[in-house]
Structure formats: C-alpha cells, structure tokens
Amino acid sequence: MSITQIITLLMLLVSIIGNLAEAKESNAPQAETMTPGSILEISASMIDNYVESGWFSGNILVGSGSGASVLQSYGYADIAEHIPNQACTRFNVGSIAKIYTAVLVLQYIEKGTFSLDTSIAETGVNIDIDPDIAKNVTIGHLLKHKAGFSDIFIPDYMEDPLKFDTLTKKIALLRNKPLLFEPGTDQRYSNYGYILLGAVLEGFSGKSFGALLRDNIFDVVNGKTASLYRLDGNKCQSERYVFSLEQTLALTDFREVSGPDGGIEATVDDVYAFFHTLFFTDKLLTRQDEPFNWYFGENSHFGAYGGGTGVSAAVEVLRDQEIIIVALANSDELVAERISNRMVALALDNDVAPFALPPKHFVYQQYRALSVEGFKANFAQVYKQHGYSSFMGKAINEAGLSLARAGMTEASLEVIGFLSHFYPTAPQAYDSLAYVYYLQGDTQRAQAAFKQALSFSAHFNSDYHANNYSVNWQEGK
Helix, strand or coil, rough: CCCCHHHHHHHHHHHHHHHHHHHHHHHHHCCHCCCHHHHHHHHHHHHHHHCCCCCEEEEEEECCCCCCEEEEECCEECCCCCCCCCCCCCEEEEHHHHHHHHHHHHHHHCCCCCCCCCCCCCCCCCCCCCCCHHHHHHHHHCCCCCCCCCCCCHHHHCCCCCCCHHHHHHHHHCCCCCCCCCCCCCHHHHCHHHHHHHHHHHHHHHCCCHHHHHHHHHHCCCCCCCCCCCCCCCCCECCEEEEEECCCCEEECCCCCCCCEEEEEHHHHHHHHHHHHHHHCCCCCCCCCCHHHHHCCCCCCCEEEECCCCEEEEEEECCCCCEEEEEEECCCCCCCHHHHHHHHHHHHCCCCCCCCHHHHHHHHHHHHHHCCCCCCHHHHHHHHHCCCCCHHHHHHHHHHHHHHHHHHHHHHHHHHHHHHHHEEEECCHHHHHHHHHCCCCHHHHHHHHHHHHHHHHCCCCCCCCHHHHCCCCCCCC
16 A cells, blocks of 8 residues: 555544544533523423422523523412412512622622721721621621621521511621621621621612612613512412421411511512623623622532522522523422522533432431331431431421421420430430420420520520520529
C-alpha cells in the first residue's frame, strides 16, 4: 500500500470516528436542551406518588429563561367548597419571602445608601435592641444568618402568633436574649434577623414593608396578584391543610402575621415572574454587581424553600439550563421541596431519591404495626433500614405531639414514652411528656414530668410552655 493510500485511509477513519462521536453526542440526553414541558412530563409519575399518598395539594410551574412556561394543578384550594387548585390560586410562600426582603436590601446597597458592612446602629434607624448588639451586627450578618440571634418560635410567640402583628412587637420577643455566638463567627438560621432587616427598610423608606414589596418588586415584575396578605373569601385564595398521620389533609386555622421573614401570598406565575426577572434580567438587581453575586453566589443551581403549618413552597433555578421550577402547596411537611428536588434530579439526569413518607408518619406506621415492646426493640434499626437519616428523636417527638393535638391520648403517651426509652437522660423527652399532659389539662402530671426534665438539666427551659408549667429549677431539685 502506497503512502498516499495510507494517508487516505487514515483520513477516512478519522472522519468515521468523528461522525460516530457526533451521533453519540446528539443522541445523549442533554439537560440544557430540555423544555419546561418535557421536565414536567418526565416528572409526572414521581409527582403522582405525592398526590396519591394524600400528601401534595398545590400547583407546579416549570418555566424557561425565554418566558415560556407550563403549569399543572393538583388537589383543592378549598376541600369543603370543592374549589380545585387552578392557575389563579394564591399560596403562602413561607420563607421564600426572605429572598424578596434580601432583594429590597440589596437594592439599597446598589444605590450606595448603606453597605453589607454597615451595622444596625450605623443605619441611623432606631430599633429597640441592645445597643452593643446594634453596633456589632451588620446588614451582611443579618442577610446570611450570621448575627447570632436565636429564632422567634419561643413559647410566648407560639401561644398566639397573631398577637405579634407589628415588627416592633416581634423585635421585642428577643430584645433581652443574649446572642448565641459572636456576630460573623458562625451561622444559625433566624427569622429574627429578617424582621430586623424589615425594620431597617421601613425606617429608611418611610413606607410599610407591604408597600415596599409592591413598589420595588411586584410592580416591576408584573406580579398581578401577589401581596403580603391573604384574600379571605376569594375563590383564588387557598386554604391550608395539615398532612395528618392518617394521610389525610386536615384544615388548619394556624396563622402568623406575614412580614419580611415570611408569608407573601402569590400564584406560581407571580413567583416565577420574580425569579425570572431576578436571575435573567437586570430589572431588580444588576447581576454583575457585587451585592447580587455575594448573596446569590455563582453556582449553577439556586434553591429557595419555605414551609410551616399548612404551607410548603420551593423554587429551583437552573441557571445554565435557564429553567425555573416553582412548586407551591397548601399542604405541609416540606412536600413542595421534596417534589422540586426530585424534578431537578430528573432534569439533570441524576439519581432520584425514592418516595418516602415524612419521618413522623413512618413512626406512626411502625407504632401501629409493632407492639410497644417491639417498637422499643426494633424501631431504631428499622428506621435506618428504610433510608431515614434525620434525627430519630425528632420524628418520634413530632408523631407523639401530633397524636396529642388530635386528642389520641393513650397513643400519644405511648409514642412520647419512646423518647425516654431511647434518650433516657435528655430533658427534652420529659418536657414533651409534660406538654402532652398539659394539653390534656393534667397540670399535676405535667409538673411532675417537667421536674424530671430539670433533674437532668437544672436550668432547662420548656420548648412548649412559657412558664415551665409553673415549675422553677429550685422546685425541680
């Protein structure tokens, strides 16, 4: 064979190999070419698992960077009135509202009004907190949960959240509480920090937080129905439902006063419009500026989540693929987040975690399947075998308290009793037992149980009762 023939043959082989590689590449599933419709389609059977279990009621929207979107509704906005969830349905977005608050703050930083390093005291806004804390806690600390504040969900607040109907009243909740750590040295999620940010914003602008949202965000992104408050009586306003241990949706009237820490009411279209404008235009913030990148980072995936009693919300932004997934639910137990995380995995062709009920529901299932002694002997192993990795004590505690609130006295005492079996020296186990007795109106047994908690930690304070069931640490000795 001549040199010319050899060269020709080699060129032919290179051409064939190149064509094969190109064909392989074109046939491979590419996340970046997926459309909103195809993502919703491949997610359909997974979403059905959550719907058929009785867990998910809500709307899911998948949108693109170009503005195209598809929406699917599941369940009812109002079960009693047989009003289905539909495109106009408004849901509470929970802590996703913090992203809106952050944008308002970052807008001021872009304008040079203050900086990330400006302390609360340096803003000049009069906020009634410890002056030393005000001098050392910065705007940046508050935005990134690095200020050292604990959270507002103390017994005083949980007994009647609607009583705290102003930012001033919410700020007073922790006014005399010490910081958990030196500002900037650690991180702890805190709604309180965003309440303070809201106070700073109101002080600077002279407007209410709701008006700031309307003028600086909702009007800019054309959020047609979003607001800080519910529209009670409106057919497009969803009711809220608790996913009970019996796997039914039970209406809840638990409410909190919406504010900079959480609680915007919006449709999936309105939420999509906000995140689309934020991540794919410069109308809210300049994406090339330091404030935007400092807060939102540069990762290809950004997630925002919110939840509470009767509330679950999730947003996933896939920057490289220019895809936004919005899941809003009027059922709880983080169901929107469970679904949206799996939709992201499917869209990126990653492994998808199998469907599983919330941990406390699994506790209840096993409690019903096993004897009391069988539960004590086997549950810890069974819990791990079924893939649950969250703290087992929390799951048992939540199951027991759910039973207590449902009036299932004997069952609640048995389930809460498992805590002292698995964690015999944990004061929280006896505090939970005291709370169950308290809910039943048995003050004497509640006090006796709390004294057991104090025997393990003399200065322990109840997670559920503002006055420690009227037992102090001296009495507990």
